[in-house]
Amino acid sequence: MVRGLIAFAAGIALSAPLAAAPLTVRVMDASGKPVRDAVVSLYPSSGARAPRGGGHYVVSQQNIQFHPFLSIVPVGADVSFPNLDNTKHHVYSFSAAKRFELKLFAKDQSRTVHFDKPGVVALGCNIHDQMSAFIVADSAWTGRTNGQGIATFGDAPNATARVSVWHPYLRAPSGTVEQRIAAGQRATSFSIRLRPPPPAMSMDY
Amino acid sequence: MRSFRSLSARLTVQFALLFAAAMLMVSATLSTFIAGTASREVEGQLQSSGAVYDRLWQQRAHELQNAAQLLARDFGFRAAVATGDHATIQSALTNAAARLRVGSAFIVTADGQVTAIDPSVSAKEMQQLWEPLDEGRLTGVSVLAGRPRQLVAAPIMAPTLIGWVVFAGDLDEREMRGLERLSAIPLHAAVLAQSGGRWSEAAGSMSPLSDQSDALAERHMRSGAAFEMKVAGEKSIALAKSLPTFSQGERAILLLAYPRSEALADARKLQLGLALMTLLGLVLMSYATWRAAGRITQPLARLDDAAGRLAAGEQVQVRVRGRDELARLANSFNEMVGKIVEREKRITQLAFNDVLTGLPNRTMFHQHVEQLFQACDGSGGLFALHCLDLDQFKAINDTLGHPAGDALLVETARRLRQAAPGHFVGRLGGDEFVVLQSVGEDRDAVDRLARDILGAIAQPFSIDGNELVPSTSLGIAIAPDDGADGETILRNADLALYRAKEAGRGTYAFFEESLNERAQERRKLESDLRLALERGEFELYYQPLFDLDQNRICSFEALIRWNHPERGLVSPLDFVPIAEDTGLIVPIGAWVIREACAQAASWPEDVRIAVNVSPVQFRRGALNETIVQSLAASGLKPHRFEVEITESIFLEGSDTTLKLLHGLRSLGVRIALDDFGTGYSSLSYLQSFPFDKLKIDRSFIHNLLTRDGASAIVRAITELAHALNIETTAEGVEETAQLMELRAHGCSSVQGFLFSEPMTVTDVHRLFNDGGAIQKVA
Numbered sequence: 001m002v003r004g005l006i007a008f009a010a011g012i013a014l015s016a017p018l019a020a021a022p023l024t025v026r027v028m029d030a031s032g033k034p035v036r037d038a039v040v041s042l043y044p045s046s047g048a049r050a051p052r053g054g055g056h057y058v059v060s061q062q063n064i065q066f067h068p069f070l071s072i073v074p075v076g077a078d079v080s081f082p083n084l085d086n087t088k089h090h091v092y093s094f095s096a097a098k099r100f101e102l103k104l105f106a107k108d109q110s111r112t113v114h115f116d117k118p119g120v121v122a123l124g125c126n127i128h129d130q131m132s133a134f135i136v137a138d139s140a141w142t143g144r145t146n147g148q149g150i151a152t153f154g155d156a157p158n159a160t161a162r163v164s165v166w167h168p169y170l171r172a173p174s175g176t177v178e179q180r181i182a183a184g185q186r187a188t189s190f191s192i193r194l195r196p197p198p199p200a201m202s203m204d205y
Numbered sequence: 206m207r208s209f210r211s212l213s214a215r216l217t218v219q220f221a222l223l224f225a226a227a228m229l230m231v232s233a234t235l236s237t238f239i240a241g242t243a244s245r246e247v248e249g250q251l252q253s254s255g256a257v258y259d260r261l262w263q264q265r266a267h268e269l270q271n272a273a274q275l276l277a278r279d280f281g282f283r284a285a286v287a288t289g290d291h292a293t294i295q296s297a298l299t300n301a302a303a304r305l306r307v308g309s310a311f312i313v314t315a316d317g318q319v320t321a322i323d324p325s326v327s328a329k330e331m332q333q334l335w336e337p338l339d340e341g342r343l344t345g346v347s348v349l350a351g352r353p354r355q356l357v358a359a360p361i362m363a364p365t366l367i368g369w370v371v372f373a374g375d376l377d378e379r380e381m382r383g384l385e386r387l388s389a390i391p392l393h394a395a396v397l398a399q400s401g402g403r404w405s406e407a408a409g410s411m412s413p414l415s416d417q418s419d420a421l422a423e424r425h426m427r428s429g430a431a432f433e434m435k436v437a438g439e440k441s442i443a444l445a446k447s448l449p450t451f452s453q454g455e456r457a458i459l460l461l462a463y464p465r466s467e468a469l470a471d472a473r474k475l476q477l478g479l480a481l482m483t484l485l486g487l488v489l490m491s492y493a494t495w496r497a498a499g500r501i502t503q504p505l506a507r508l509d510d511a512a513g514r515l516a517a518g519e520q521v522q523v524r525v526r527g528r529d530e531l532a533r534l535a536n537s538f539n540e541m542v543g544k545i546v547e548r549e550k551r552i553t554q555l556a557f558n559d560v561l562t563g564l565p566n567r568t569m570f571h572q573h574v575e576q577l578f579q580a581c582d583g584s585g586g587l588f589a590l591h592c593l594d595l596d597q598f599k600a601i602n603d604t605l606g607h608p609a610g611d612a613l614l615v616e617t618a619r620r621l622r623q624a625a626p627g628h629f630v631g632r633l634g635g636d637e638f639v640v641l642q643s644v645g646e647d648r649d650a651v652d653r654l655a656r657d658i659l660g661a662i663a664q665p666f667s668i669d670g671n672e673l674v675p676s677t678s679l680g681i682a683i684a685p686d687d688g689a690d691g692e693t694i695l696r697n698a699d700l701a702l703y704r705a706k707e708a709g710r711g712t713y714a715f716f717e718e719s720l721n722e723r724a725q726e727r728r729k730l731e732s733d734l735r736l737a738l739e740r741g742e743f744e745l746y747y748q749p750l751f752d753l754d755q756n757r758i759c760s761f762e763a764l765i766r767w768n769h770p771e772r773g774l775v776s777p778l779d780f781v782p783i784a785e786d787t788g789l790i791v792p793i794g795a796w797v798i799r800e801a802c803a804q805a806a807s808w809p810e811d812v813r814i815a816v817n818v819s820p821v822q823f824r825r826g827a828l829n830e831t832i833v834q835s836l837a838a839s840g841l842k843p844h845r846f847e848v849e850i851t852e853s854i855f856l857e858g859s860d861t862t863l864k865l866l867h868g869l870r871s872l873g874v875r876i877a878l879d880d881f882g883t884g885y886s887s888l889s890y891l892q893s894f895p896f897d898k899l900k901i902d903r904s905f906i907h908n909l910l911t912r913d914g915a916s917a918i919v920r921a922i923t924e925l926a927h928a929l930n931i932e933t934t935a936e937g938v939e940e941t942a943q944l945m946e947l948r949a950h951g952c953s954s955v956q957g958f959l960f961s962e963p964m965t966v967t968d969v970h971r972l973f974n975d976g977g978a979i980q981k982v983a
Contacts (some may be wrong), residue, residue: 092280094283094284094287094288094363094367095287099288122363122364122365123364124362124363124364124365125364126280129278129362129364131364132364132365134365168365171339175365195341195366
């Protein structure tokens with residue numbers, strides 16, 4: 001069923017007119033500073049293209065941290081979780097897109113999880129609370145903002161579209177804000193409110 | 206200021222008021238200070254209670270937060286929340302709520318969903334918490350289901366924030382009472398929370414609170430200072446503290462109240478004590494002031510009282526205590542009293558005593574007599590009034606001078622006092638003295654006292670080298686028989702005195718009623734006598750003196766007769782003493798001299814005229830002038846004029862008398878000594894003055910033939926006279942045998958009824974004309 005959906009989406013994308021210019025989305029926080037690592041997704045009303053499919057990704061655990069912090073993977077990607085630390089890790093996700101628990105109790109032990117649904121998956125370690133990482137699985141135009149808070153979509157169709165921005169600390173229900181852009185609009189910006197990132201030791205024992 | 210009748214009352218009130226004002230000021234200040242201190246103390250206690258509550262609040266919040274975090278971190282719980290496992294969530298929340306004793310616990314997910322265990326709290330209320338939770342608020346007060354609650358939340362990280370677990374601790378009565386119990390003072394605690402414009406409260410023992418108290422608490426919340434408010438109708442000192450709220454729009458206040466009466470109970474006790482002390486102090490001060498004022502005013506009051514009594518005539522002395530001004534005043538007062546009394550005594554003495562002799566005077570005598578009358582009125586007692594004067598006192602005064610007279614009076618007074626000890630002795634004036642004698646059963650006592658007085662007065666007395674023997678006469682009247690009042694008794698004693706004098710000086714006489722009649726008669730006679738000379742009622746009779754050697758009438762003695770228009774002929778014995786006493790003897794005597802001279806001038810040359818001269822005339826009659834004028838007027842030769850005097854003139858001072866006699870003698874007038882042999886018959890007179898004649902008193906002649914001594918005395922007198930070359934005349938010759946005897950004794954001349962009674966001037970002329978009629982008789 002997932003494959004069918006992807007195929008359907010790909011078909012839409014193929015039929016969309018080609019974009020003339022890249023679409024630029026700028027994300028800033030309340031004080032106007034650029035926000036990096038914000039995930040910007042584009043949902044054009046027409047001209048949908050087939051999402052990327054599959055692929056292999058790695059989110060390692062090293063020095064009691066996930067690496068990388070944010071991964072954007074296509075639906076259907078396989079993500080392996082190698083434990084490079086000497087400690088045990090208990091990687092879990094309660095996210096609706098993908099729920100899993102990996103008990104990686106030995107160094108260099110690795111498991112792979114198949115991400116077959118679009119959505120944000122928040123990773124945590126039940127042993128180390130400070131460990132946090134996000135994997136966003138999406139099949140459409142999805143990008144992340146760079147250090148200037150800008151995400152660029154070179155091949156975005158020139159049509160009305162829904163633009164959503166997600167950030168792990170974004171203060172909004174489900175951590176997402178959305179905009180609609182008109183056809184031919186090639187730039188937009190988001191001003192978002194961010195929560196402070198959770199402290200390294202959130203429990204003050 | 207109102208006036209006081211008593212100085213001590215005024216002092217007491219003034220000082221007490223002053224002291225009361227000072228004490229009240231001090232007390233008020235202290236009281237205010239106590240109240241202030243108590244208030245500050247209460248405020249401090251409230252503040253510390255507030256601080257304790259803060260601490261408790263934080264502890265509770267901490268406890269709940271720990272529990273919330275513990276729960277939020279639980280993997281299973283997180284999994285349940287993340288997966289929306291409501292059953293698991295609810296059981297976990299119920300378990301935790303029970304363990305933590307919180308009323309309500311619930312989950313708010315990051316996308317605003319709620320899972321709760323307490324159905325009383327609406328989902329909407331809980332969902333409204335998402336915003337503050339999302340803002341990071343984890344503790345604070347919020348109103349849920351109309352009740353303020355202490356909310357504590359913990360984020361649920363899985364690993365991103367998926368929601369919050371929230372514990373809502375009840376801020377109910379139990380909680381508040383627990384807080385109240387923790388406080389050191391019995392305060393009332395309440396939490397007030399405002400949500401959506403409505404206040405809700407959780408109170409311990411303080412309810413019910415009013416709307417005003419909410420507003421009031423909110424007003425004072427910011428200042429942090431204590432304020433007053435009414436809690437359950439009771440005035441209280443309150444403190445409002447802001448409590449952190451969970452939501453932005455809410456407000457929460459911790460209200461701590463301390464009933465004023467309880468808070469200030471100790472202070473009230475202190476104030477009461479202070480008030481009592483003040484009152485006690487006031488009473489003590491008033492008492493002390495009253496006592497002190499009394500110490501000052503008591504002597505003044507005593508002086509005041511003493512002055513009043515002094516004014517009433519009492520002799521008073523005030524007690525002197527101490528040596529202060531009051532004591533000196535009292536001393537001066539006492540001295541003043543002494544002087545006043547002394548002066549009064551002096552005035553009384555002057556008023557009632559004779560200055561010269563110191564004896565009571567007439568005024569005092571009358572008072573004393575009146576007292577005696579009153580005293581004897583009921584008792585029937587008697588008293589005798591002895592009235593006396595000095596014989597010949599006037600003569601002594603005139604001849605020896607007033608100082609001598611005064612000395613005699615003083616001496617007389619002394620003698621009287623001595624002679625009549627215990628009796629009232631007074632001087633009524635001049636030489637008039639009185640003695641008052643109370644008489645008991647013994648009537649002879651009156652006589653004894655009279656004799657004692659006479660004897661005492663009759664002692665010789667020397668004045669300026671002149672020795673004289675005073676003598677006195679006494680008249681006695683006995684009251685109340687002889688007079689019922691002072692005037693009468695004195696007059697009657699006076700009459701008795703006259704009688705005594707008549708009876709011969711140096712005696713005493715009792716008053717008799719006849720004296721009174723005589724006195725009245727005498728007064729009548731006296732007034733008639735004053736007119737007699739003008740009316741020509743006097744007439745001279747002449748009694749011849751027969752010369753035994755020459756057998757002829759050698760002289761006439763002029764004898765005055767008073768032809769009274771009603772009484773007829775009045776004897777000289779009756780009126781001469783009156784004339785002497787009244788001084789009428791002077792004009793009468795002068796008339797006698799003129800008349801006698803005038804008559805004698807027509808008589809033969811060898812016949813003399815003899816005129817009796819009273820000592821009164823001698824003393825003040827200008828006798829020499831009268832005689833000179835009469836001789837000149839009549840042409841009578843002085844040697845034919847003979848003055849007959851009695852020895853009594855010598856009583857009034859022999860020197861003066863002798864001068865007068867010599868003065869008469871120098872006129873050429875003859876001087877005869879009448880009534881010789883009676884009275885003093887001092888031979889010294891004969892030696893001191895060359896009398897021309899001695900007239901032998903008729904008493905000797907009368908007894909000449911009957912008594913043995915009489916003849917010898919007559920002979921002795923005639924022989925003495927011969928020796929001194931003085932003529933002698935025998936008076937009162939009535940019998941021939943007497944004549945014979947007298948002739949034998951060598952008497953010069955005789956006078957008496959044997960030859961002739963006194964005769965009128967007509968008869969004298971007829972006798973001269975007839976011639977020798979009497980010679981026949983001789």
